[in-house]
Amino acid sequence: MGSTKRSRTEDEERKRKKKKKHEKKKKSKKKRSRSSSSDRQERKKKKDKKKNRDEPVGPLPPAELALEVKKSFAPMTKEDWEKKQSVVRKVYDEQSGRYRLVKGDGEIIEEIVSKDRHKEINKQATQGDGEYFQSVISKGANK
Incomplete structure (x- = not known):
């Protein structure tokens, strides 16, 4: 047992x-x-926090504007570039006192003018150059 x-x-x-x-x-x-x-x-x-980070803050832009923003990040197409380059603007140049023709992003084009108009433009530009030179000298003398 x-x-x-x-x-x-x-x-x-x-x-x-x-x-x-x-x-x-x-x-x-x-x-x-x-x-x-x-x-x-x-x-x-x-x-959830990660999802919230991805969501836009504030009101949403209109659909057309949103498409333009998306396009701005994409490379420019040939058609867009040609359209932009076809625009010619007349811009005043403060240093020389001349109006210049600017094509597209900044290519400067010479205006085709008559002989009399050319002399007038040069005279005006020379005066503008002189005024600019005088202003630079006077600023330097004041310092």
Whole structure:
């Protein structure tokens, strides 16, 4: 009978150990599931923040303007470039006192004029050069 008592106590001991092990596993699973749900929530919050960063702030521009903005980032097509270059403007040059023809982005074109008009333009430009030179000298003398 003594040997049977030992085996029973050993069996009981094993059962208690198994039970404790099982309880520990349950607790750790509960902890994991809690942390994983909180991890999921944190990840979801981070995702939402990222989504909010991508969203525009303020009122949306009109559709036509939005298309123009998108086009401005794209390379210029040949048609667009030719259209831009075909525009010729008359711009006053303060340094020389002349009106210059400017094509497109800044290419300067000489105006075709008669001989009398050419002399008049040169005379006006020379006066403008003189006035500009005098203003630069007077500024230098004042310093």
